[in-house]
Structures are given as structure tokens and as C-alpha cells.
Amino acid sequence: MATITTEDVSHVANLARLEFNEEETKDFTEQLSRILDYIGKLNELETDDVQPTSHIHPLQNITKPDIVKTSLPRDQVLANAPEAEEGYFGVPRVIDTD
Numbered sequence: 001m002a003t004i005t006t007e008d009v010s011h012v013a014n015l016a017r018l019e020f021n022e023e024e025t026k027d028f029t030e031q032l033s034r035i036l037d038y039i040g041k042l043n044e045l046e047t048d049d050v051q052p053t054s055h056i057h058p059l060q061n062i063t064k065p066d067i068v069k070t071s072l073p074r075d076q077v078l079a080n081a082p083e084a085e086e087g088y089f090g091v092p093r094v095i096d097t098d
Contacts, residue, residue: 004032 009029013020020028074087083090 004029004036008032 006025006029009020009025009032013025013028078084078087078089081089
């Protein structure tokens with residue numbers, strides 16, 4: 001099984017520009033050791049006949065067919081707009097040029 005030391009945790013924390021006190025370093029060392037132990041147990045499993053997967057369920061891209069349809073008439077669309085200008089939606093000015 002792989003072991004991790006407090007020096008390893010301190011070194012990685014330094015590389016990541018993180019600061020841990022002694023208690024935090026000890027806690028992370030214990031947590032990372034448990035994670036590495038678990039991974040070690042997973043490595044003991046026989047997986048030669050297991051196909052690699054990225055998801056447990058088959059995925060497919062669900063898209064609507066690209067069918068050309070007529071749009072709503074502009075006047076009908078703009079009828080619900082709070083403000084319309086020259087056939088477009090009227091919106092407040094975003095950038096002041098003054």
C-alpha cells in the first residue's frame with residue numbers, strides 16, 4: 001500500500017500555495033492515506049474482461065431534426081415587447097458615450 005507523509009502533504013501544499021497548520025496537515029495526511037489505501041484495494045480487482053466506460057448508461061445525443069419552418073410575423077412578436085424601435089426590440093442604452 002502507498003503511504004503518504006506529512007512532509008508529502010506540506011510539499012504539495014507549498015506547490016499549490018496553500019498554508020496548513022499542524023492539525024490540518026495531520027488531518028489531510030490521514031485522509032489522503034485512506035484514499036490511497038482504497039485505490040490500492042481497487043487495484044486488486046480483476047478487470048481484464050471489463051470494457052472501459054465513461055458512463056454506466058449508454059449515451060446518445062438527443063437533438064431535434066433541423067427542419068426549416070416559417071417564423072412568426074415580426075409585428076406579432078413585437079406586440080408583446082415593452083418597447084419597439086424600427087422593427088426591433090427597444091432596450092436601454094448599455095454604454096454611455098458621454
